[in-house]
Amino acid sequence: MTAGIYVHVPFCFSKCRYCGFVSFPYDKERPLLYREAVLREMTDAAGKSGGVCFGSVYFGGGTPTCLDREDLVFLLRRVGDLFCVLPGAETTVEANPETVDGAYLHSLLQAGVNRISLGAQTFDPSLLDLLGRQAGPAVVRRAVRAARQAGFTNLSMDLIFGLPGQTPFVHRQTLEQALDLEPEHISAYGLELIAGTPLARAVAEGSLAPCGEEEALAMYEETIAVLTRAGYRHYEISNFARPGYECRHNLIYWENGEYLGFGPAAASHWRGGRRQNADSMEAYLRGEGIAEEGADRSREMTDTILMGLRLLEGLDLAAFADRFGVSLESSYGQTLAWVRRQGLAEVKGERLRLTARGLPLANEVFRAFV
Numbered sequence: 001m002t003a004g005i006y007v008h009v010p011f012c013f014s015k016c017r018y019c020g021f022v023s024f025p026y027d028k029e030r031p032l033l034y035r036e037a038v039l040r041e042m043t044d045a046a047g048k049s050g051g052v053c054f055g056s057v058y059f060g061g062g063t064p065t066c067l068d069r070e071d072l073v074f075l076l077r078r079v080g081d082l083f084c085v086l087p088g089a090e091t092t093v094e095a096n097p098e099t100v101d102g103a104y105l106h107s108l109l110q111a112g113v114n115r116i117s118l119g120a121q122t123f124d125p126s127l128l129d130l131l132g133r134q135a136g137p138a139v140v141r142r143a144v145r146a147a148r149q150a151g152f153t154n155l156s157m158d159l160i161f162g163l164p165g166q167t168p169f170v171h172r173q174t175l176e177q178a179l180d181l182e183p184e185h186i187s188a189y190g191l192e193l194i195a196g197t198p199l200a201r202a203v204a205e206g207s208l209a210p211c212g213e214e215e216a217l218a219m220y221e222e223t224i225a226v227l228t229r230a231g232y233r234h235y236e237i238s239n240f241a242r243p244g245y246e247c248r249h250n251l252i253y254w255e256n257g258e259y260l261g262f263g264p265a266a267a268s269h270w271r272g273g274r275r276q277n278a279d280s281m282e283a284y285l286r287g288e289g290i291a292e293e294g295a296d297r298s299r300e301m302t303d304t305i306l307m308g309l310r311l312l313e314g315l316d317l318a319a320f321a322d323r324f325g326v327s328l329e330s331s332y333g334q335t336l337a338w339v340r341r342q343g344l345a346e347v348k349g350e351r352l353r354l355t356a357r358g359l360p361l362a363n364e365v366f367r368a369f370v
């Protein structure tokens with residue numbers, strides 16, 4: 001497994017009503033300060049990365065494509081100058097459909113980006129309004145067309161289900177409209193109501209009825225059925241890919257591999273240690289508020305289990321024993337027996353994986369291992 005580089009671009013033109021990500025309103029000034037700070041952070045890390053070569057680069061957010069095209073291209077090129085990025089590395093940029101046109105996308109492709117991840121969320125206009133999303137279905141379609149015309153052959157689309165007022169039928173229509181656009185990869189997440197967001201407040205105050213658990217489960221099952229029937233491989237709890245188009249960057253997370261993260265709120269996992277940058281832009285710009293933890297075998301074991309179980313193929317038990325010098329059975333025997341007894345997970349070949357019953361109850365399984 002190769003290592004990855006993540007760059008968090010924490011700006012959005014407006015805040016979605018469900019958003020719990022670290023993102024700030026875009027203005028003209030802060031992106032310049034951000035650019036200098038992120039460059040300093042990358043230069044510092046490059047000196048310490050010990051000649052490791054990276055197999056993926058991921059610009060996420062926020063909305064990376066809020067940045068002026070020249071600024072984003074500048075940062076992409078600096079990653080390539082500062083680090084050893086392997087030939088053929090996967091380089092992803094997240095984009096909101098309304099922020100990109102043909103010229104912008106063409107510049108990204110020229111700068112080595114070979115995977116674009118578009119946030120569509122739903123194709124239902126009233127639900128898009130409810131979420132406070134800026135791009136309607138027509139804008140999403142236009143962005144996909146522009147990406148194809150620019151030459152992108154690896155396109156991912158984000159969807160959300162379990163929205164207030166959404167029915168399985170409405171979600172199914174979204175899935176069908178997403179499939180019409182033939183993305184190579186689809187991420188479909190159940191809505192999480194995050195405390196402090198306008199959507200969570202509206203639900204807490206009773207002015208908005210949340211989606212029921214059963215309906216959300218029906219939408220999840222529908223997602224799996226529709227996408228697998230259409231030829232996508234369900235390879236992670238919330239992720240589906242055409243064969244060969246699994247997200248290599250996220251696979252590094254799910255295999256608890258090594259990555260360096262830059263920008264506010266970005267996390268790194270390097271040489272067994274973890275580092276988390278401050279969420280606050282001001283603290284980040286001052287180089288303050290960094291939380292660091294040294295290598296910790298027990299945390300690494302738990303993280304490896306929790307992340308590995310997210311993959312449909314499951315946790316590689318032989319690799320686990322190799323990595324930690326003990327078998328999962330000997331260190332988590334009781335928990336293992338419990339999740340198997342409950343029918344939530346099963347051992348198939350050399351892997352421990354969630355069962356069909358365990359998939360929607362993954363959090364329960366994770367809690368058992370912590």
Ligand code: SF4
Pocket residue numbers: 011012014015016018019020021022023061062063096119
């Ligand atoms: S585009 Fe993404 S990061 Fe930005 S506000 Fe919306 S959900 Fe949050």
